[in-house]
Amino acid sequence: MPQDDRIDGFENLQVLDMDGCQLSGKIPLWISRVTNLEMLILRSNQLTGLIPGWINSLNHLSFMDVSNNNLIGEIPLTLTEMPMLKSTENSSHLGPRVFELPLYIDPSLQYLADTSFPLVLNLSNNNFTGVIPPQIGQLKVLVALDFSFNELSGQIPGSVRNLTNLQVLDLSNNNLTGAIPAALNSLHFLAAFNVSGNDLEGPIPSGGQFNTFESSSFYGNTKLCGSMLIHKCGSAEAPPAIILSKKQTDYKVAFVTAFSAFFGVGVLYDQTVLSRYFG
Numbered sequence: 455m456p457q458d459d460r461i462d463g464f465e466n467l468q469v470l471d472m473d474g475c476q477l478s479g480k481i482p483l484w485i486s487r488v489t490n491l492e493m494l495i496l497r498s499n500q501l502t503g504l505i506p507g508w509i510n511s512l513n514h515l516s517f518m519d520v521s522n523n524n525l526i527g528e529i530p531l532t533l534t535e536m537p538m539l540k541s542t543e544n545s546s547h548l549g550p551r552v553f554e555l556p557l558y559i560d561p562s563l564q565y566l567a568d569t570s571f572p573l574v575l576n577l578s579n580n581n582f583t584g585v586i587p588p589q590i591g592q593l594k595v596l597v598a599l600d601f602s603f604n605e606l607s608g609q610i611p612g613s614v615r616n617l618t619n620l621q622v623l624d625l626s627n628n629n630l631t632g633a634i635p636a637a638l639n640s641l642h643f644l645a646a647f648n649v650s651g652n653d654l655e656g657p658i659p660s661g662g663q664f665n666t667f668e669s670s671s672f673y674g675n676t677k678l679c680g681s682m683l684i685h686k687c688g689s690a691e692a693p694p695a696i697i698l699s700k701k702q703t704d705y706k707v708a709f710v711t712a713f714s715a716f717f718g719v720g721v722l723y724d725q726t727v728l729s730r731y732f733g
Contacts, residue, residue, distance in 0.1 A: 466490050468514075474498040481506055481520070492538075493517040497576070501525060505577075510535040519576040521600065528584030529577065529601070539573055539593040572597040578624065579603040586625070591616035598622035602648065610635055610649070620644055627651035634678075639664050650674050657687045 467488050473495050480503035481496065492514045501523040509515070509532050516538035534540075573596050582604040590599075591613025599617065602624045609632035610625065617623075621643050630652040638644075639662035647663070650673040658664060658672060658680030669682045679687035 464488055469493040469495075471495040472499070477501055479503075481525075483508070486511055489513070491515055495519045496523065498522040503527075505530050505533065507532050509533060510537070513537045516595075517572070517574045519574060521576045521578040521580070523580055525577070525580040525582065527582065529582055529587055529590075529606075531587055531589055533575065534587055534589035534592050536575075536593065539575065539596050572621075573619075574598040574600075576600040577604065582606060585609075586611055586630075588613045590614065593617060595619055600624040601628065602626040604628050606630060609633075610638075610654075612637060614638060615640055617641065618643075622646045624648045625652070630654060633657075634659055647671050654678050658682070 465488070468490055470485070470488065470491060470493065474497070477496070477499040478501065481501060483506070485491070485494070486506070486508040489512065491512050494512075494515060494517065497519045498521070501520065503525065504527040505520070505525060507530060509518075509530070515536060518533075518536075575593065575596060576598070578600045579602070582601070584606065585608035586601065586606055588611040590611060593599075594616060596617050597619055598621060600622065603626070606625070606628040607630065610630060612635045614620075614623070615635060615637040618641065620641050623641075623644060624646070626648040627650065630649065632654065633656035634649065634654055636659045639659040642662060644663040647667050648671050650671060652675055654672075654675040655677035656679070658678055660681070667682065669684075672678050672680070672683060676685070679685045
């Protein structure tokens with residue numbers, strides 16, 4: 455992927471979708487100069503290195519998907535400072551971001567179609583290490599957060615309870631330990647939750663949306679207990695672990711592939727896809 459900082463002709467770009475383009479190397483500096491960028495999709499490439507520190511300088515960025523690459527390092531605190539995901543004062547509304555997408559029928563005919571996308575941070579299927587920073591709770595308007603299939607360790611920070619607009623939370627297949635914070639049952643819009651393939655322990659929170667999640671959301675955590683599991687709280691015997699491959703190729707692509715599809719036809723993103731994320 456070119457590493458120079460020239461962006462001739464792309465200064466006003468709002469959507470950059472380079473999904474599955476066999477890109478290699480680091481995330482290039484020139485993206486930092488596309489200051490109107492709202493949506494960045496670099497998923498399913500061979501990108502390496504760290505997430506650059508300049509990412510929070512993209513003041514309009516509200517959708518970032520770098521999943522299925524070979525990125526490394528800790529989750530940078532600059533991600534928790536992304537302006538459009540941090541404060542409701544910077545968002546026109548709490549629903550999907552809406553903007554006008556130019557569609558070209560032929561070189562002489564163009565029209566604008568209103569399209570939308572949810573507020574997403576997807577770092578799944580990489581090689582990130584370290585802990586989930588507590589500052590992640592600052593991204594108060596985030597709708598979907600996916601850190602699955604990495605090497606993250608430590609506990610699920612209690613600050614996740616501040617993500618009150620969250621509909622999808624996937625932390626599966628990492629090395630997370632400790633308890634699932636009980637306060638997560640206050641996330642009233644949470645439709646999809648997955649922490650399978652970790653080393654979590656203790657009771658699964660009850661009440662709220664947690665009463666709707668199936669046992670598959672918790673597979674592989676032999677020290678968890680709960681009403682939806684074979685291992686009930688207070689019983690002595692835990693079920694055997696179910697181990698998933700680290701780099702499974704058919705990992706949950708339902709909602710990210712849908713985002714690419716709607717750009718071709720300029721239709722509104724269907725929010726119900728989020729609720730089918732693990733379907």
